[in-house]
Amino acid sequence: MQIQPLIEAVRASDPDPVVGGRVELQLLTTLKCNLKCTYCSLGVGEVLGSQTELKYDIDQLAAFVDKHLRNKEVYVTFYGGEPTLNLDMMQAVMRRFPEFRYQLQTNGTLLDNLPDWMLARLSNILVSIDGGEQITDGYRGRGIWRQVVKNLNHVHERVGGTITARVTWGNPDTSFEELDELATAVEAVDYLYWQFVADEMYGGDSIDKRKAVLVKLIDRFFAAADTLYPLVPLMGIVRNKVLPTRAVELYAGQTQCRVSTHLINVMPNGQIFPCPDMMYAPQMQMGEIQGNWLKKSPLQPTPAMPCESCEAFSWCRRNCMKNLYLGYVKGDARYRQNVVEPICELVRFIGREIDRHDPHAWFARLPLPLRRQLVDAEVYEYVEIMP
Numbered sequence: 001m002q003i004q005p006l007i008e009a010v011r012a013s014d015p016d017p018v019v020g021g022r023v024e025l026q027l028l029t030t031l032k033c034n035l036k037c038t039y040c041s042l043g044v045g046e047v048l049g050s051q052t053e054l055k056y057d058i059d060q061l062a063a064f065v066d067k068h069l070r071n072k073e074v075y076v077t078f079y080g081g082e083p084t085l086n087l088d089m090m091q092a093v094m095r096r097f098p099e100f101r102y103q104l105q106t107n108g109t110l111l112d113n114l115p116d117w118m119l120a121r122l123s124n125i126l127v128s129i130d131g132g133e134q135i136t137d138g139y140r141g142r143g144i145w146r147q148v149v150k151n152l153n154h155v156h157e158r159v160g161g162t163i164t165a166r167v168t169w170g171n172p173d174t175s176f177e178e179l180d181e182l183a184t185a186v187e188a189v190d191y192l193y194w195q196f197v198a199d200e201m202y203g204g205d206s207i208d209k210r211k212a213v214l215v216k217l218i219d220r221f222f223a224a225a226d227t228l229y230p231l232v233p234l235m236g237i238v239r240n241k242v243l244p245t246r247a248v249e250l251y252a253g254q255t256q257c258r259v260s261t262h263l264i265n266v267m268p269n270g271q272i273f274p275c276p277d278m279m280y281a282p283q284m285q286m287g288e289i290q291g292n293w294l295k296k297s298p299l300q301p302t303p304a305m306p307c308e309s310c311e312a313f314s315w316c317r318r319n320c321m322k323n324l325y326l327g328y329v330k331g332d333a334r335y336r337q338n339v340v341e342p343i344c345e346l347v348r349f350i351g352r353e354i355d356r357h358d359p360h361a362w363f364a365r366l367p368l369p370l371r372r373q374l375v376d377a378e379v380y381e382y383v384e385i386m387p
Contacts, residue, residue: 017286017296019252019261022068022381025100026077026265026276027093028101029054029086033107056270056289058092065097067285068294071241075101075123075381079265079276084110094121102116103382105166108148111155123161124382126193127152128168132178135171152188156212162190162379164232169387170197172206176216179340193232193383198277202342212348218350222357225365227374236385239374241314243268246375248318255318256386274299277322304328312348319347319386347386 032052065074074097078090084106094102101123108127129148130136136145152163165182167174183192196210221229221238228235236256239249247256254260259274264287266272272287273279274297287294299321301307305328307318318324323343327336363371 017294018069018072018264018330019254020250020251021071022073022075023262023264024077024258024381025065025069025074026079026263027083027089028079028265028267029080029083029089030268031081032085033080033082052268052269054086054089054270058096060135060270060289060292061093061266062096064289064292064294067292073101075103077103077105077126081104082107082110087113091118094118107144108151111151114155116158119155119158120160121276122159124379125155125159125161125163126166126383127163128166129182130167130170131174132181135174135178135207139168139170149186149188150184153163156188161251164191164379165189165190166383167192167194169194169210170201172197172201172209174210174213174219176213179213179217179231180220191230191232191377191379191383194387195384196343196346196387198320198339198343200338202338206343207342210346213351214346215353216355218357222359225362226367226370228366228370232377232379232383233350233385233387234354235247235377236380237315237350238359238363239345240317240385241351241354241359243375244314247315249330250381251317253317254301255320255321256316257321257384260301260320261295263297264294275322278325299325302329310344310348312344312351315351316347316386319343320384350387 047326062272076093076097078084078093083090083104090104094100102121103124103126104122105126106128108129111125111127124156127148129145130139133145136148137143156163165186167182179192179194182189217231218234221234223229251258252261257263263274264272265274265276265279266289267279270289271279271285272289272294273281273284274286275284278284278299284298286297301318301321301324305318305324307313307316307324310316319345323335323340326332327340363374368373
């Protein structure tokens with residue numbers, strides 16, 4: 001069977017697979033990494049390390065952008081593996097497309113290798129860190145926490161935008177004090193974002209332990225109205241509760257994680273997938289750079305997902321689509337019971353705790369600059385608002 005006629009048919013039936021006027025072009029510069037984090041999602045399907053060299057060139061990328069992303073506001077996220085292991089590719093893209101916005105998602109160990117002009121052009125650096133020193137080093141290797149914090153302090157003044165600490169909340173013993181330190185005491189960190197780990201780490205009393213930490217974080221968030229506690233999941237959820245239209249405007253009412261609407265992940269071999277955690281699944285491929293084709297994301301909400309009957313739906317608008325797909329569309333009962341349902345329980349718990357603090361009354365007391373930050377923070381475009 002010839003593939004080109006099928007590609008042309010797809011393009012004819014879905015002329016603009018990117019929803020809205022923005023698109024996040026996530027470029028995986030390499031699938032190599034200089035760390036071996038124990039929970040790495042790219043380990044699923046043996047993706048990590050499988051592609052170490054680009055199979056497309058900058059001209060092919062430019063042709064793809066011209067054909068499919070023209071007249072859209074493009075922001076690029078450099079991703080991996082560890083993207084800074086292919087610094088030449090990053091520099092080539094930033095020079096070829098000077099009008100784009102740029103984010104770097106990195107483990108932070110090689111940040112001191114970036115030249116000043118690149119740091120100045122970055123709208124956000126999303127640096128992976130897992131909490132305090134003991135937990136981070138337990139997942140990532142001895143000395144990594146200190147090395148990352150040292151590098152952040154070294155580059156902070158030269159970064160054009162913000163630095164966001166990205167915590168994968170895998171260890172149930174992660175404490176309030178560890179997260180609070182990242183949010184407030186590490187001077188180089190502007191925002192803290194956490195994501196509940198998509199792994200079977202919710203047994204025993206681990207959910208109750210996380211709830212106890214969440215209570216403290218939410219209490220801390222609402223403790224003052226003259227400063228804004230910079231936790232992006234809480235900021236985003238409070239915003240969505242106070243101004244419900246903001247929960248849908250950038251995502252066509254589908255999912256806050258963008259994979260159904262305007263997130264395009266390009267692997268080093270040129271294949272395009274909606275979700276960076278599902279690049280092992282051939283049925284998820286939605287395009288290719290070399291062939292210059294793109295179709296609508298196959299990772300879409302379906303009736304099999306119970307989200308619309310959930311109390312959190314109006315402000316959550318579905319959480320991780322990979323989790324929902326595996327748990328409900330693929331019918332993986334173990335994954336649903338051990339991963340999806342515990343995370344949804346924690347998200348609902350966050351909503352109830354926020355409501356206990358009367359977010360509308362709190363918002364009414366905020367000075368206008370803090371209102372603007374809560375409502376319109378640019379960082380929302382670079383990270384998932386839901387944990």
